[in-house]
Amino acid sequence: MKRPRGVIIIGCLLLLQGLVLSAVVAAIILAFTRQLPPDLVISLEGISPLNWASVGANAVVAVLSLVGGVALLLARPWAWTLALLVQGYSLAVDLWGVYQGRTPYLEMVIPIVIIFYLNTRSVSRYFESLRHRTSVRPHTAPTALNTQNASAGPLVPGDNTLVPTLTPTRTQPDQQPVRHESAQRS
């Protein structure tokens, strides 16, 4: 199955997103460790713990975006889930911003388009085919098709002519007549 061209574009966009986020996070870290030139150092005293958590989350998303972008370009089957995760997170943050009264409308457009595109049947089938391809072990002969199983689901193992556990000569714990025990106890 041929890779849809949009997947390559999304891979590049994810890489770009990862690079930008990495740059922002790196700048904040450098500012925190005061390794930037003095005129670029910003005051960090007013930053709340919630904002620091946001920086941490952005760092994680930056890494995931980079990994996801590379994985999409290399056509890895799990890249689809990772891309959806990253874009879903971006949208959640944007929607939270809207709830708080901010207006990140333009930032919302790209994740929306990416999510709907990745969710189209042709793209999801493409990644599904990648999953199947990777799950087939090389040098393993395929098992014979069991037409009986195909119509009725998995077979329950069992001998159709003789069930050894039912042979009365064998004594097994689970052959004891339960009712009689019960009667003795009561």
Place this chain on the structure above:
Amino acid sequence: MTMQHLTNNDLALLRRFEPILCFNRGEQFYPMSADLYLRQAGLWRHRPDADPALLVPPGKLDDATLMERCEEIAGAVYYLRVAHAASLAEVRAFRHSSTLRDFHTGPGRLVRVGLLPRFLDLFFSLSLLLRGNTPGGLAVGAAQRYQIFEQGSGSHRGTWYHGRVVRQHGYIALQYYFFYAFNDWRSSFHGVNDHEGDWEMVTVYAARDKFGQIQPCWMACTAHLGEGDDLRRRWDDPGLERLGEHPIVYVGAGSHANYFFRGEYMPAVEVPFTQPLARAWREIRRLWARLGQGDSLGPPKTQEGIHIPFVDYARGDGLRVGPGQPQTWQVCLLQPIAESPAPTWVDNYRGLWGLRSGDLLGGEDAPTGPRFDRSGGERKRWYDPVGWSGLDKTPPPAAAIETLEQQQQRLRERREELTHTIDDLTAQLMGMEMGVAAQRATFSRDEAVKAQRQLENMEKELMQLKAERADVDVAEEQCAAYAERLAAGDPGDPRAHLHAPDLPVSAADLRLGRLAAIWSAVSIGVLLLILVVLVQFFPSILIPGAAVLLGVYAFIEALFHRTLDGLIRGVAVALALVATVVLVIQFALPLLLALVVLVGIFILVENVRELIT
């Protein structure tokens, strides 16, 4: 269906194919004699405008008294009653001493299902308080009574089936009815319902082979309320277990539903009035799929509404009853044989075999007997035992080739008929075409249109007939190939008739582990408690807090059920939809204007292009 007299040969056939029933550890009730139950029961009558009346006290009832006291009174429901609810102390003592202690649920049913069914289960349990149910302690009371029956002396002790033999459509249907004193599925095994009295059945279908010998061909089991093809299995189904000619059946713990395979089943109860909701959801998904989004929609399910699943344990690790087993069968025939008449209650008692609890949904009321249903009509499995399991469209093996030849003959006749009609119609069509061509110059416009329409209609009819003949040709070829396979002794896929048969849950579900079980047991309660804490102490973050909480729950559930991919996809798409709605609301006017501009440009371009060309 008139009552057939049995012969000794019929009795021998019943004996020959007696099933072996495998029960669970912890089972309290085994198939007993319905006559013994009747003789120990009191007869009661319920009328809509009066309290239940005891007509015959326990121990005084027999066939004659039963018939005499069950008068036809409009709205009256007669029922038998043996057990009385045990006290709380008795219940506690019984549970400590009974074999119920041997039963372990394993991964409970709640661990195997999602969050919504767990919520609904809570309401299902609460609904029992409102809709009428079997009193608490009745199951224990019934178990104590049952043990007394079994310890007593008399010819009616032991494990019994109630046999019946019906000849229909070339088959001999050997019906084995089992009567249990109580169905304690809910109170003892976390199932759907409890009710006093329980009738279940296994049918073996036999037929004469080409040498005139009677051979088994199919078998069917009652499992809850189903009927149709999925109830039966062909005798040579590789999954069926048998000991000699005795089929092995696994019985649900407490429910006494019969299953072909050992395992744990998950029958589901539909939440009332949820079918429209499920249908609406399906329509939304269909629309979504039409937009090219998500996976394509599969065929509609037979049960559409929202369901609460329960587990029916049919592990077969307890007592086995049947030929060569620790407990063997005693027979009571439901039809007369030689000098011995059938029990009169078979044909004349239409009341309930146990307590009438007044449950609005009926699930906690005792069942009626093997012949009649609650409306007083005959059960399908009684008057049409072959059609009940959908077997009336399948000929017995020895008649299969002959039936196929008859079908081939029908197809040949139809083909000849079609060829004749096609030839006639073709001649007519050609004539008509010639006629129209000859008169074309003199036809008025209306006449020409009319003639053309006639021609088209006839052509269409001809095409349909030719298509049907082609179908008949294909069917004939397929029948010929099938006839060859049958003649070679290949009867085809033994499971081809199945649509959605009952199968045990997969081994993967059973491996969900202890942690998942604990989570499923506490999750709903903890969720409700945290929501209350949020409402009471943190109202300012109620909405985001609840959203995060649900997100965490969904994540844990998805981890346990290995559906993380689906969850991420679903959440991302939902967020994208919400964000789209937000954008549409926020930019409604500019979007509308942009749309109008686009339409305007489109019309402009089209018109100008037309003008230029």
